[in-house]
Amino acid sequence: MSERLTRADVVHVARLARLTLGDAEVQSFTLELADILAHAHDVASLDTAGVVPTAHPLPLVNVLRADVIRPGVDRTEVLAMAPWAEDDRFRVPKILGETT
């Protein structure tokens, strides 16, 4: 990761995150992200042979819940908060692309 971050990279990442950035923002984020990546590069250059990878900052594993049903939220109340609902379901704009 020694290559310099470009404006095109920032535009690409912004599009993946559905963010609309103005020219000035693209300019400033290009510099800020480059600094962050430079720092990551510094860290990556350290010799970590023999260091166990950190999977999570908390020293916990297997935090589990019993498989017991609890009531959720009321449909009417939730659908009333949605911008658009129909037929007891959330109504969303038409979608192109992948079905699941």
Next chain:
Amino acid sequence: MALKNGWELVVGLEVHCELATNTKIFCSCANQFGDEPNTNICPVCLGLPGSLPVLNHMAVEFAMRIGSALHCRVEPSIFHRKNYFYPDMPKDYQVSQNDEPINVDGYLELPDGFRVGIERAHMEEDTGKTQHMGSSGRIHGANYSLVDYNRAGVPLVEIVSRPDIRTAEQAKAYVAELRSILVATGASNGKMEEGSLRVDANVSVRQPGHEYGTRCEIKNLNSLRSLTRAIEYEANRQIDLREAGERIVQETRHWNEEDGRTSSMRSKEEAMDYRYFPEPDLVPIAPSAEWVAAVRDALPLMPADRRRLLSEATGGELAPGSDPIVTIVDQGLDALVLGAVAHGGDGRRAVNRVANEVVTAEQGARLNIAGFAALLVMEAQAKLTSTQAKAVLVEMMETQASDPAAIATARGFQAMDSGVAETLVDELIAAHPAEFERLRAGDTKVAGFFVGAAMKASGGKADGKLVTGLLRQRAGL
């Protein structure tokens, strides 16, 4: 089915299995198919700000059972966020396991002994259900969609095979066997028609010995029939392109059952970039060696083991992959066969009677095991003919009676003495000289006529095999 012009099919399958837990994977909403839309939802599975997921113990347990049953290593694992913008996940990401899945590197053995490698079997959450509304009802041209989040957050295990499958029939056998295994572990209800099991197929073709060709991923395979049809269609599509000198584009394709075709699904604006990163709201899963061992030891016998036991019960006369044995295990009737053998019945005869006459689990439940064994013994000792034994068996299942000897006596069944059979055969030959001449001339189909006549004359007591033997002897065949 072999492909044309020496092309070889290469298939890997991804099977999504909904786990039979009470609740969803990260929240306590009910995991229930078929409920009213949006009645099993909460802040966690709706992705509301501030809500936090907590992993379901039973989902982990089921995932470990599946891994153990598929001979995988169960490893420490973590969850990732798979980021994408699609309204079936209100969070705009799906929690899945990426590079550190819970189960790795196993295999599934088909009834014929062929092993398909399992690359991984990882945990993830299911998405909500979208319905596309508008003029065509199809995804293109839809004006809007309606979303039901009852399914969002239902626990899944995705089982990814290695590209070891070489025919459409093998793909079908793999899914059927995997389904049986998943049901045996208790992790799945196996209902493909309810979407509990969903199959995607990665299909490519190559000339044998060459590198793998470019693959396409086929989605919307809702039945074993769709699976085989789609693989065969897709293989031929790719062969035609290759033979015309064109390139295969790696892409996701949608199977259309009505047209019998696959079609490209995704607009090419941007390759999918899911930007996986570790899910900060969930800590790692690190099952202890004791937990892994306890899960493995508690697994019931898998279908492959059960087929092996049945084969052994026939003294190896029938192979574990033979049709009667596969049928019996599919129907869960192996306990009946093994029970009858334990009561002194002959294994081969038990397997054939169960596969041909009992057939279904419902019928098997009506049959007394000791009585069934006694019937097999009577038949083996030639106290009943094959036809008589079948009739007694049918009555035992109809009336749930346990004493075959009593039924045989009530029906007046006694195997015909061979002297009586000889007399009967000679009488029939005398009564039907023209038919007997045809038999002598080598028209062996006429034997069936004589057997039928012998059955009629004896009220079903004649042994068909004995009559046929006597006829052939008389005819000098």
